[in-house]
Amino acid sequence: MPVTLPWDGPTPPESPVEAKHRRPRTYDLLVTGRERKAVNRNYFNSFVWKPALAKAGVIASLKESAAATGARVWELSREHGFHTLRDFFASKN
Structure with missing residues (x-):
């Protein structure tokens, strides 16, 4: 596209x-x-990439925040974030 x-x-x-x-x-x-x-990297990270990592057992499953906002709180994993995915892909092409 x-x-x-x-x-x-x-x-x-x-x-x-x-x-x-x-x-x-x-x-x-x-x-x-x-x-x-x-x-949007924030959307992709929270609703696509992190759920896939959790399902594969790379990071812990989603922890629903106790806050009233119901924020999506994922295990911190800078080495598995969207930016790292982008850099990996760019380095292979």
Whole structure:
């Protein structure tokens, strides 16, 4: 799915070279959301990736928070997060 993504910061570029490097770019994404846009990493981490890790026995199952918000509290596992998944995939291509 082709998706156009913004790059760098929101401040205006200070030179033509910087403007060229900051222009939006279109890439083919392997994983997209229902709106056919880039997947929100927080949603993917909490509702897709972490449940899969828990089912595979890599991390502990979901612990429902005692708070009134019912927050989804997963075992802390920085080495198994979405960022690590993304880096692994990028390093293989």
